[in-house]
Amino acid sequence: MFDAQIREKLEQPLAVVAAYLDRSWITPDRITTVGLTLGLGSAVTAALQWWTIALLLWLASRIADGLDGPLARRRAARTGHSSGAGGFYDITADFVVYGSTVVGVAIGVGIAYDAPMWPFLLVLLAYYINGAAFLAFSSIAERYDRTLDDGRSLSFLGGLAEGAETIVVHSLWLLFPMLGWYIAVVWAIVVGTSAAHRIIAGYHALR
Structure with a gap:
């Protein structure tokens, strides 16, 4: 919904930080690993x-997640070499962190406030459908040369629920x-609606 606008505003500041982090011993994959570790820590502490x-x-994890891409693009521009391994690792780590934090929060609020678990199960189901839709679109769009290039590793169809909204x-x-x-x-409900939109938009975009 407002993810694209926020990413546009943060592009320059993140590029500046990525330039500062551009040291031989700091790699995009290591930053991804830091973000993954922090995210899992957030799930456990929740x-x-x-x-x-x-x-x-959680916030530190998402900052790290915002830095691995700019650093990877900076390295690729300088060396002329780029592979999909980092992008694959990044999106996989994101899925692990998102799912883990939902489970962690569900356990925490269930114990502390005797809250029901089914709303969080619905969130996980919506995440599953939403993720399946945009990953399938990205894969098939690549095969038929209908990719949507916004600088990220995958072709993302916009929707109500994206990275910024999830953060x-x-x-909250x-x-x-x-x-x-x-x-x-x-x-x-929001993620489910976004998933339905992605399924319909993706189908029509590939026709």
Whole structure:
């Protein structure tokens, strides 16, 4: 929904930070690993109801996720060499972090507030359908030369629920855990609607 506008505004600042991080011992894959580790830490601390720590780890994880791409593109521009390995690792790490944090928050709010689990299960189902839709589109679009190039490794179809929105919602869970399952219900509807839109838009884009 507003992901593209935020990425456009952050492109230059992230490029500046990536230039500072451009050292031989810092690689995009290592930054991805840091983001993955921080994200898993956020999931664990959310399950333990350490909400502030979980929030800080979550935000740090997403900052790292925003830096691996700019650094990879900077290296590719300088060396003329690029592979899809980093992009594959990045998107896989994102899926692991997103799914883990949903589970961690579900456990935490379930223990602390006796909240039901089914809203978080709906979120995971919506994530699954949404991810399947855009990954399938990216793969098939590549085969038929109908890719959508926005600088990322995959062809992304826009929707209501993208990276920026996910960061906001997961942060709200950790800021207001007592409302976590209510937020999850709304978020499941939003992500499900986004998934339906991606399925329809992707089908028509490939016809």
